[in-house]
Amino acid sequence: MWMDVPGSLAGFTRSEQLQRRLHDLVPGGAHTYARGSDQYPEGMAPVLVRGRGARVWDADGNCFVEYGMGLRAVTLGHAYRPVLDAVRAVLGDGMSFTRPTELELAAAEEFLALVPAADMVKFGKNGSDATSAAVRLSRAATGRELVAVCDQPFFSADDWFVGTLEMNAGIPAVVREQTLRFRFNDLDSLRGLFDAHDGRIACVVMEQATALTEPDPGFLQGVRELCDRHGTVLVFDEMITGFRWAAGGAQEVYGVRPDLSCWGKAIGNGFPISALAGRRELMELGGLRTEAPRVFLMSTTNGPETVSLTALRAVIRAYAETDPVGEMERRGRELAEGVNGAARELGVDAHVTAVGRPSCLLFTTKDAEGRPCQSYRTLFLQELLRRGVLGQSFVVSAAHTPQEVEFTVGAAREAMLVYRKALERKGVDGLLRGRPVAPALRARSAPRRLP
Structure with missing residues (x-):
């Protein structure tokens, strides 16, 4: 019932x-x-x-x-009815083909119209697709290996980031050593990384804000200036802030433009879609207009499937109309x-x-x-x-x-x-049933190990 x-x-x-x-x-x-x-x-x-x-x-x-x-x-x-109606309307036309569809062009045009810092976009299925592609692209563009990430909870399910977590079994030490941490709203901590690893940092990956912490005045501008000074790619993670802070993401709210930005979660209102967007000169390293060695940027069978791209377009319309x-x-x-x-x-x-x-x-x-x-x-x-x-x-x-x-x-x-x-x-005894919750990404299954 x-x-x-x-x-x-x-x-x-x-x-x-x-x-x-x-x-x-x-x-x-x-x-x-x-x-x-x-x-x-x-x-x-x-x-x-x-x-x-x-x-x-x-x-x-x-x-x-x-x-x-x-x-x-x-x-x-x-x-949400308008998104579902749009998706239902395309189901009868097929989902996945051996060539691009008109829908891919329309989705790219409409998405990029929201992101003034980006000239090109590649769609994927989850946020890790986008952030890991951004790291790979940054390494190729700069010829460097190190990645500086802000001390924020999560950026990717791939080795370059999981190696920084407590739950990092299976990640080689050499991979873990390639990702460095700096503190949010602390330019000196980032400056210290650049000083200690001069000419070796490929990119800085960060959220511009979190639920609890706004950027201090001048902080994001300072990060942008440090990246420019050291020839480092600035990557903004818009997984949470995109379509929640604003349709154009936190970069619309705070006015600092990244070189690359990574999107997911809300851009499909629950449908599986993510995006890597960025400056043309970087993104073209994964294309056919470059003389440089090509970057395996993002290449997924289901990245351009019609259902999620249609959901994205319907979400964009909802944000324009409501x-x-x-x-x-x-x-x-x-x-x-x-x-x-x-x-x-x-x-x-x-x-x-x-x-x-x-x-x-x-x-x-x-x-x-x-x-x-x-x-x-x-x-x-x-x-x-x-x-x-x-x-x-x-x-x-x-x-x-x-x-x-x-x-x-x-x-x-x-x-x-x-x-x-x-x-x-001064305690939960007699009030709490069972064991307490535990951090999701802990190293051991205890204290919530199952028999």
Whole structure:
């Protein structure tokens, strides 16, 4: 039986059965580590079957208001009708051919019209396609090997970046040593890398902002100047900021132009598509107008398939005709104000807080001593789930309604009543079911190892 109203839970029996079977057949029980059951309270990891707008339904028929929205890939809402209608219209014409289609040209023209820093684009299927191609292209263009990455969470599932993570088994030491780290909003840390590795850094890869941190005045301009001075390619990762900060990405908001930019997630509203865009003189190294050794840039069978390119064009139209970014900003502000007001009222505002850019909200979960704590985070997730709210964050979409935000604020308030009990007890014993969640990209399966 389907529940149409979030909060009336029928339990998780069927989801638990499916999750156990997934663990038998899929390493980690999910195809993305951030979607793993170890990221949710034990026994409360819903296996989903459908979504519409800002709501999702699981295998037990439970209805949830969802946040995070497909790991930030969905900005217009699940099953957004104009995108689906556009996709349905092309299904009867075939998906994949042995030559380019007119659709590829139209998609490239419309996408590049949003990105003034780019002259050319290549489409792929996931963000790692784009960022890894950007690194390869930068190395070819400069004749250098080292990559400088900002101390931000994730850039690629490929060796050049995974080697920097705690979860780096299987990455040779020589590969790990080729990627260097610098600190966001700290030009001196980047300058120090250039001084220590003069003439050896091929590219700088970074997000221009995160949910929690805006660039300091002059920081991005300073990065651009350092790259220009040292002949290094500047690569902006727009996976999260693209179509969430603005249709033209964070480079539209902050006004600093990269040499290459990498896009994914929201450009297809959940359909699998990514893009590498950049200056012609760089991108042509992967083309047929160069005398230089050619770069194997991006070459995927399904990169230009018609369904995702059509979804991209429909998303671009939606951003031209409506105001998804404005809607996300409004709903995010309402949510943050409601949650933080409830936290102040209950006296837990030093521990639970909605923080960050309104369109990309996170929440803090601190223990009685004010330290970030996985046990308290799990307790908060557990109590939100019990009340019909699913999400590892408060990242909204343009489909979230004021009523759904109001519902979420009410659920968060009730969850914080339980949270306050844990603070008073100085622990979650007796309140939390099972083991706490654990970092998704940790080196060992413990503390959530399965028998």
